[in-house]
Amino acid sequence: MNSTRENIMSRIRRNLTAVDYATIEREKSLQQSNPESYEMLHKQFNDALEKVGGRVVRCTKKELPVILSQIFSKTDRVCVESTPYLHDISYEGFSLEGEPVQSEGGITTCDALIAETGTVILSGGENKKKVLSLITRTHCVIARPEQYVSTLEEYFARLQKSDVDWTHKTSSLTFITGTSRTADIEKILIKGMHGPRELIVVLVGG
Amino acid sequence: MHLNANKFKAHSKEKLHDKQLRKNLLNATYSALAARAAVVDEITNWEELRNRAYSVKRHVIGHLAQYLEEFERNAVSHGIKVLWAETADEANELVAQIARKRNARLVVKSKSMVTEEIGLNKYLEKQNIEVVETDLGEYIVQLNDEPPSHITAPALHLSRSQIGELFSSKLNTEYTDDPGELAGIARKILREKFFSAQMGISGANFLIADTGSIVIIENEGNARFVTTLPKTHIVITGIEKILPAISDLPLFLRLLPRSATGQLMTSYVSVIQSPRKSKDTDGPDEIIVILVDNNRSAILGDSVMREVLYCIRCGACSNICPVYQNVGGHAYGSVYTGPIGSILTPSLYPIEQATVLPFASSLCGSCSEICPVKINIHHLLLYQRSRVIEKRLSPLVERFIFSVWKTVMMSEFLYRLALRSSRIIARLWKRKGSLSVPVWSATRDFPLPANESFHEWWESQQIKNN
Numbered sequence: 001m002n003s004t005r006e007n008i009m010s011r012i013r014r015n016l017t018a019v020d021y022a023t024i025e026r027e028k029s030l031q032q033s034n035p036e037s038y039e040m041l042h043k044q045f046n047d048a049l050e051k052v053g054g055r056v057v058r059c060t061k062k063e064l065p066v067i068l069s070q071i072f073s074k075t076d077r078v079c080v081e082s083t084p085y086l087h088d089i090s091y092e093g094f095s096l097e098g099e100p101v102q103s104e105g106g107i108t109t110c111d112a113l114i115a116e117t118g119t120v121i122l123s124g125g126e127n128k129k130k131v132l133s134l135i136t137r138t139h140c141v142i143a144r145p146e147q148y149v150s151t152l153e154e155y156f157a158r159l160q161k162s163d164v165d166w167t168h169k170t171s172s173l174t175f176i177t178g179t180s181r182t183a184d185i186e187k188i189l190i191k192g193m194h195g196p197r198e199l200i201v202v203l204v205g206g
Numbered sequence: 207m208h209l210n211a212n213k214f215k216a217h218s219k220e221k222l223h224d225k226q227l228r229k230n231l232l233n234a235t236y237s238a239l240a241a242r243a244a245v246v247d248e249i250t251n252w253e254e255l256r257n258r259a260y261s262v263k264r265h266v267i268g269h270l271a272q273y274l275e276e277f278e279r280n281a282v283s284h285g286i287k288v289l290w291a292e293t294a295d296e297a298n299e300l301v302a303q304i305a306r307k308r309n310a311r312l313v314v315k316s317k318s319m320v321t322e323e324i325g326l327n328k329y330l331e332k333q334n335i336e337v338v339e340t341d342l343g344e345y346i347v348q349l350n351d352e353p354p355s356h357i358t359a360p361a362l363h364l365s366r367s368q369i370g371e372l373f374s375s376k377l378n379t380e381y382t383d384d385p386g387e388l389a390g391i392a393r394k395i396l397r398e399k400f401f402s403a404q405m406g407i408s409g410a411n412f413l414i415a416d417t418g419s420i421v422i423i424e425n426e427g428n429a430r431f432v433t434t435l436p437k438t439h440i441v442i443t444g445i446e447k448i449l450p451a452i453s454d455l456p457l458f459l460r461l462l463p464r465s466a467t468g469q470l471m472t473s474y475v476s477v478i479q480s481p482r483k484s485k486d487t488d489g490p491d492e493i494i495v496i497l498v499d500n501n502r503s504a505i506l507g508d509s510v511m512r513e514v515l516y517c518i519r520c521g522a523c524s525n526i527c528p529v530y531q532n533v534g535g536h537a538y539g540s541v542y543t544g545p546i547g548s549i550l551t552p553s554l555y556p557i558e559q560a561t562v563l564p565f566a567s568s569l570c571g572s573c574s575e576i577c578p579v580k581i582n583i584h585h586l587l588l589y590q591r592s593r594v595i596e597k598r599l600s601p602l603v604e605r606f607i608f609s610v611w612k613t614v615m616m617s618e619f620l621y622r623l624a625l626r627s628s629r630i631i632a633r634l635w636k637r638k639g640s641l642s643v644p645v646w647s648a649t650r651d652f653p654l655p656a657n658e659s660f661h662e663w664w665e666s667q668q669i670k671n672n
Contacts, residue, residue: 004290004291004292004296005290007292008290008292008445008497008499008503009271009274009275011499011503011504011506012270012271012274012445012503012506013271014507015503015504015506015507016268016269016270016271016506048470051470052469052470052473101401116470117470117471118471119471124479124483124486124489125485125486126483126485126486127485127487128486128487129487129488130430130434130486130487130488130489131431131434131435131488134427134430134431134434151456152455152456152459153453153456156452156453156455156456157453159452160452160453167280167284167417167418167419167479168283168284168479168480170479171478171479171480171481171482171483171486171489172476172477172478172479172480172489173476173477173479174430174474174475174476174477175471175474175475175476175477176473176474177469177470177471177472177473177474177475178473179473180425180426180427180473180474181425181426181473182342182343182389182425182426183359183425183467184341184342184343184346184359184360184361185342185346185361185364185366185369185385185388185389186230186233186234186365186366186385187233187234187237187238187359188366188385190385190386190389192393193342193389193393193425193426193427193428194340194393194396194397194426194427194428194430194431195426195427195430195473195474196427
């Protein structure tokens with residue numbers, strides 16, 4: 001095994017010495033965009049998400065139970081991620097029993113919202129069910145205004161600057177942009193191929 | 207996969223007469239190109255992005271050993287196992303060993319070109335392991351027992367009614383040609399497979415050196431299932447997939463989805479850091495990355511061909527290639543199709559087995575123009591042609607014609623003699639204003655030589671003026 005690795009590595013080194021690559025530097029990553037106002041970010045995110053078949057609902061924390069019962073009016077099987085923020089909400093109109101597998105709807109929090117592309121970023125972490133955002137037909141994300149970031153470049157810049165080493169803390173980051181889809185048959189768009197057919201971002205406060 | 211590239215001419219002739227195939231190809235490639243154009247036109251600095259991506263790729267390939275070591279160190283520190291394979295067989299055997307040890311009977315797979323390249327599915331099936339492709343397009347071609355015909359759209363060569371017939375015959379379902387219903391049939395079957403599989407196999411779009419991340423891009427969600435539900439997740443990928451830093455990822459996420467499917471961003475991007483942590487409620491217990499060389503490190507030694515390793519597998523060059531648009535992917539007889547396949551295959555495999563592919567191009571240059579990482583594809587096609595010629599692998603007749611041509615062009619006397627005699631011969635053979643040349647004249651005219659050559663005309667002008 002080790003010899004395989006060494007064989008490959010020594011071949012790479014030998015074959016690269018022919019040209020002096022030491023001088024080749026890569027261009028630095030793009031400039032970060034300027035901070036924008038919340039309203040601008042919100043509009044950008046909303047437009048981008050609508051383009052890929054998702055939608056955004058804005059409400060106060062008080063209105064949240066009603067909004068959620070409207071979203072899940074057609075099903076009584078909803079599963080909620082077990083994070084403290086979502087535990088404090090008093091859910092109405094549907095039961096929260098059962099595993100993700102049997103659920104029609106899934107409610108999760110998120111780490112960030114990328115305004116430019118309408119992307120929701122989820123991270124794997126304690127007590128978070130990764131399949132919840134994948135296995136259900138309707139995925140509902142509860143987000144807060146301060147989670148808006150203008151671009152992916154800025155998101156990573158923030159992660160790198162943070163005191164917590166995210167590379168060890170989380171088992172994965174998942175960027176979700178719209179619903180699960182395929183165009184493998186005659187380039188015709190089909191929603192909900194393996195994952196959710198519906199993506200709703202509920203923005204609480206702001 | 208078994209290489210069948212030298213039969214390109216015979217294959218393409220056959221494909222050209224398949225009207226259904228050509229209709230499917232034009233429909234698919236044109237709609238892909240239109241979708242791409244719409245989202246590329248939206249951004250003003252597309253050229254700048256391409257230049258940056260080229261410089262990043264050039265840098266990382268030039269420092270490959272160092273970045274591979276950095277990736278390995280970081281991935282291992284998160285609990286990911288990293289293995290190495292020099293050849294296709296070695297990689298296949300590593301996977302089979304892992305499967306045997308864990309007693310895996312069912313493996314679910316998400317799309318991976320490298321596993322096609324090494325022929326993993328057949329290898330595992332021989333060991334009585336059931337392998338199921340879960341990307342809809344890959345699932346379709348697996349049912350049809352054929353290789354994918356496009357890097358990013360594997361079943362692009364089939365129409366909905368062909369897929370409907372395939373499903374009803376192989377899956378015993380009622381015939382339908384409704385894409386939504388067909389997708390539904392596949393969804394139901396594959397959902398069960400995700401839950402019962404002991405092992406998931408995926409490729410990787412990028413490996414990030416400074417964070418030890420595995421990045422997988424997709425739209426369907428099948429790769430998320432494959433990398434989340436089974437206890438063991440194996441990542442099989444080529445050593446060239448490295449990016450130096452996570453801060454380089456956004457740039458490539460601007461380029462790849464736009465070029466491949468005309469999206470600003472794919473539905474899902476998974477950045478995988480580690481197996482399930484102690485308090486995680488799901489995720490695999492182990493992640494094993496197999497870094498496959500299979501001749502890539504040898505390509506590094508060719509300072510011109512090295513550029514082929516910059517490819518991010520978007521498939522845009524296939525979509526825009528007039529040759530691909532007419533013959534489709536299967537004619538190439540290689541896993542890697544279209545213009546990029548025509549330069550990659552003769553370097554990945556012994557060139558003797560793919561001498562025809564570098565010539566399967568009109569050299570129009572559209573591939574180089576559309577490439578998001580600015581690989582100079584049509585120049586590399588010419589370079590591969592020169593390798594074929596230098597190794598004296600072109601057909602005997604062709605070599606003879608060119609050696610005569612060379613002799614004539616190098617002697618003024620022979621050149622003038624050839625010109626004059628060609629005019630005399632042409633006049634003798636003349637039919638209705640054009641020459642009749644076997645094969646050539648069947649589809650186009652062979653114009654007569656002019657009555658006077660430019661040299662002769664010039665000389666006569668000089669005499670007149672004096």
